[in-house]
Amino acid sequence: MVKNYKIIVSYDGTRYNGWQKQKNVESTIQGKLEALLTRLAGKEVTVQGSGRTDAGVHALGQVANFRMDTELSEGELFQAMNQYLPEDIAVLELKTASDRFHSRLSAVGKTYCYRIYTGKAKPVFDRKYVWQLPERPDVSRMRKAAAFLPGQHDFRSFCGNKHMNKSTIRRLDRIEIVEDGEELRLVFEGNGFLQNMVRILTGTLVECGLGERSPEEMKEILEARDRSASGQMAPARGLTLVEVRY
Amino acid sequence: MVKNYKIIVSYDGTRYNGWQKQKNVESTIQGKLEALLTRLAGKEVTVQGSGRTDAGVHALGQVANFRMDTELSEGELFQAMNQYLPEDIAVLELKTASDRFHSRLSAVGKTYCYRIYTGKAKPVFDRKYVWQLPERPDVSRMRKAAAFLPGQHDFRSFCGNKHMNKSTIRRLDRIEIVEDGEELRLVFEGNGFLQNMVRILTGTLVECGLGERSPEEMKEILEARDRSASGQMAPARGLTLVEVRY
Structure with a gap:
């Protein structure tokens, strides 16, 4: 079943070209998250962030959401993400959100x-x-x-x-x-x-x-x-x- | 006139092969300091540390001393060192010490x-x-x-x-x-x-x-x-x- 997951993400932005995925630019936070989740799901997963951060900007509590069909439990998905993400990106929290939750549009x-x-x-x-x-x-x-x-x-x-x-x-x-x-x-x-x-x-x-x-x-x-x-x-x-x- | 300078040095050791200069190893803290001071003095300067730190170990207050003949004042030498050292090595303090001061042997x-x-x-x-x-x-x-x-x-x-x-x-x-x-x-x-x-x-x-x-x-x-x-x-x-x- 496809679920809508909400994650809180922390990152040291030093090495990255910012949050947003860009064509021909390898290293963005969104790009790293999508590549990993797509690999775990076996099909393309799109990660929606609450907003972009510029190249070199850090986050203690960026929020994002993504829809994914997986047999992994929340705990397993949380652990897999932290294990496979580089050491300068961490998922601090992962939970299933309501289907209407949108990290950018729902933010107040x-x-x-x-x-x-x-x-x-x-x-x-x-x-x-x-x-x-x-x-x-x-x-x-x-x-x-x-x-x-x-x-x-x-x-x-x-x-x-x-x-x-x-x-x-x-x-x-x-x-x-x-x-x-x-x-x-x-x-x-x-x-x-x-x-x-x-x-x-x-x-x-x-x-x-x-x-x-x-x-x-x-x-x-x-x-x-x-x-x-x-x-x-x-x-x-x-x-x-x-x-x-x- | 040759003076004996005492310095307090702080470094993020992540990038370095430790404190001590080694043959054929480019990046050590002692090596960086000696290369810079030798360039400033126009002749070889040897830097004596209070002790070695291992590769990857950090320092908030390593102490070292060196003998150098320079027309730079203490303030100028301090500033030049911080300006030319990489951003992960800082001189926190520099002063002329007595001729007998030895950063390793004098340490208690x-x-x-x-x-x-x-x-x-x-x-x-x-x-x-x-x-x-x-x-x-x-x-x-x-x-x-x-x-x-x-x-x-x-x-x-x-x-x-x-x-x-x-x-x-x-x-x-x-x-x-x-x-x-x-x-x-x-x-x-x-x-x-x-x-x-x-x-x-x-x-x-x-x-x-x-x-x-x-x-x-x-x-x-x-x-x-x-x-x-x-x-x-x-x-x-x-x-x-x-x-x-x-």
């Missing part, structure tokens, strides 16, 4: 975390998971700038896809900036995020923190609805998709 | 930490820094076994070098076993450690924890003064040299 919210390291020593063990800045941005300026962002807005200025022809309106529920020693963590919660949105928001907030922009500019950037109004995109390695809510 | 103690992961999910982000065990060892049995070890003993049974022709007597000051969620951390403090000693101690303690040996055997293993009496060597990836004391 997501949390991302962006890690910035501002210490003097090279972050040897975290080097693939942080954006290393030579100078510490002023957190109070960053918070002032971030305060303009929560709410429902057209975030087109923070969308990396210039040809986006669908709505760029999203609701950002919260931006929290946590200071933890030599690290800053920016936590973003919202109902959905545009392509590169968290990385462009982070890059722009850092420019405010470094005094390259005034925090008040954030309002104008939002209103411009133009990618050229916002700041540089922060590197992929600092970003992690923490959670998808349903 | 060392701390190592061994990380064991016993969770069900694959440790995607820590995979290079932990030993993953499918079963959680009984920590009270491990502590019982560990209690036989502190003090000055002949640790020959825990020495990986069968041809060791120097003294195998060492003083182990402390073994602490910390439970932290799905992780166990074994902290070893002593005046010095034999080749592979921490890894063989860890492997043997785990065998006690899994019920494969009784904790009381530890006494006999020590007395045997024979490597074949002790247990398997734990994998390199879980081990980190935390600190060297002077």
